[in-house]
């Protein structure tokens with residue numbers, strides 16, 4: 018039997034803990050918020066909607082509480098099997114949570130996808146915090162008008178907070194409110210554990226993040242990354258071979274760019290990001306492959322971790 022006594026012995030008095038699902042429509046800043054609360058990058062972030070595709074746990078341990086945040090894919094109207102998987106992943110985080118952060122982009126009025134989120138939340142009997150993000154780009158009159166519209170969608174919200182995840186504004190208050198609402202409880206994870214994701218997954222995500230940052234239009238959504246080889250070299254460096262999949266030949270052309278210019282930029286930025294995370298020198302070998310309609314193919318989706 019495992020001995021967890023050490024974990025619990027260290028738990029301070031008045032300690033609170035729980036699981037907090039971070040949900041909302043795509044691109045509102047859920048992953049930015051989770052990373053900011055953790056003070057560490059666990060989930061990738063990009064200006065493109067539908068960046069996050071899987072649930073990702075980020076664990077915050079302080080003297081008085083431990084919160085396991087569950088970052089989720091943006092809830093939207095799915096157009097293919099991948100989209101359906103993403104929405105299912107997001108909704109599956111709700112029943113196991115102690116509390117829900119509904120992240121909304123307050124710089125804009127609610128959209129159809131916000132309504133979708135609100136109706137899923139109204140069906141739950143869990144405390145919901147309405148988290149109005151992107152206040153840094155919202156003029157005061159718009160803030161008031163949009164806030165009222167979001168409020169009307171979730172009349173039972175336990176708390177409402179105006180924040181900027183990007184600039185770290187309002188986060189201390191959010192953490193205090195989490196402490197107030199989460200029940201007394203022990204640490205469920207070792208204090209130094211920050212996430213549940215594996216190194217290979219993180220590496221694939223960091224490559225996809227750069228692809229999302231550099232690509233436009235429909236191409237980012239057609240991108241998937243798989244790690245084919247991951248080897249430690251005797252000199253301490255890591256050799257990584259990764260494949261970037263797209264659905265069409267034309268997308269492959271865009272991804273490669275003139276004279277391979279684009280893939281070189283993506284590779285070089287991704288390598289820097291991976292080295293920063295792994296704290297080791299990295300040799301990154303990137304290949305681009307066309308896999309027609311992978312987003313609709315159950316076997317491919319399973320292979321890529323989207324099932």
Ligand SMILES: Nc1nc2c(ncn2[C@@H]2O[C@H](COP(=O)(O)OP(=O)(O)OP(=O)(O)O)[C@@H](O)[C@H]2O)c(=O)[nH]1
Pocket residue numbers: 041042043044045046047048049050061062063064065066067068069070089090091092150151152153154180181182183184
């Ligand atoms: N101005 C501003 N931009 C923000 C803020 N928070 C996030 N962003 C930006 O919004 C974009 C989307 O951020 P993400 O954190 O990837 O959003 P998400 O909700 O996780 O998106 P999905 O994973 O696609 O559902 C990025 O370009 C962020 O830099 C904020 O407080 N202010």
Ligand SMILES: [Mg+2]
Pocket residue numbers: 047048049060061062068069089090091
């Ligand atoms: Mg995200």
